[in-house]
Amino acid sequence: MKGRFITFEGGEGTGKTTQIKMLAEYLQSKGIEVVLTKEPGGTPIGQELRTMLCTGDKDKFDAVAEALLYYADRRIHLQQKILPALVEGKWVISDRFADSTMAYQYYGYNKRVPKQTLEELYKMTVGDFYPDMTVILDINPEIGLARSMARNNSSVVQETRHESRGLEFHNNLRNGFLEIAKTSPRYNVLNADKTIDELHNDIIKLIDERLLNA
Numbered sequence: 001m002k003g004r005f006i007t008f009e010g011g012e013g014t015g016k017t018t019q020i021k022m023l024a025e026y027l028q029s030k031g032i033e034v035v036l037t038k039e040p041g042g043t044p045i046g047q048e049l050r051t052m053l054c055t056g057d058k059d060k061f062d063a064v065a066e067a068l069l070y071y072a073d074r075r076i077h078l079q080q081k082i083l084p085a086l087v088e089g090k091w092v093i094s095d096r097f098a099d100s101t102m103a104y105q106y107y108g109y110n111k112r113v114p115k116q117t118l119e120e121l122y123k124m125t126v127g128d129f130y131p132d133m134t135v136i137l138d139i140n141p142e143i144g145l146a147r148s149m150a151r152n153n154s155s156v157v158q159e160t161r162h163e164s165r166g167l168e169f170h171n172n173l174r175n176g177f178l179e180i181a182k183t184s185p186r187y188n189v190l191n192a193d194k195t196i197d198e199l200h201n202d203i204i205k206l207i208d209e210r211l212l213n214a
Contacts (some may be wrong), residue, residue: 003085003090003091005086005092005094005131006092006133007131009097009099009100010018010192012162013146015093015196016137017095019137021208023204024036024160026200030212033091035090035093037081037093037094040054040069040073049069049072062112063112074098098134101116102172104162105118106118106176107173107179108165108176131186132186134186137199138192140197141167141171142167144192157171190202190206
């Protein structure tokens with residue numbers, strides 16, 4: 001494949017959406033065609049799944065049901081949007097991918113879904129395909145949750161299902177992302193408790209060093 005696949009991960013309120021848009025503008029200024037997407041919600045079916053997964057009562061699904069729904073979305077997302085764009089030489093930037101499922105459904109739920117089960121789901125639905133780079137935006141969960149709730153309060157659609165799980169869940173989630181980051185050099189952890197421009201500059205430095213000038 002000629003394109004590049006970059007994923008952004010992290011807990012709630014880390015500023016992923018803003019940073020992804022700024023990165024896309026930077027890459028486009030270099031003459032690179034960029035596709036922005038997200039999980040769940042990167043396809044029409046994914047939008048329906050996003051509504052199911054991100055709104056409503058936090059207890060309407062258990063961790064196993066959530067994992068299955070996320071991987072159903074991921075399979076469709078991969079086949080219909082990500083892989084075709086990469087074949088065309090486009091750079092795909094996704095707001096979340098499979099690392100979020102491991103972080104939320106394994107670490108966040110305090111290992112309620114076995115890691116091996118999630119790894120088998122990955123093999124079944126994604127295979128041996130992985131992002132070229134994953135940027136994990138890290139922040140104190142109390143700060144992140146406050147940011148996320150403020151954003152949701154100003155939104156028409158209240159995507160607060162995960163935010164409502166409480167601080168213990170989100171501390172587990174943060175620790176999970178940091179543990180995941182130790183497993184491969186494709187992970188890059190950045191401090192998200194900075195100004196928007198400072199964080200953007202950190203991301204650009206990574207992209208320049210690891211992908212554009214490699």
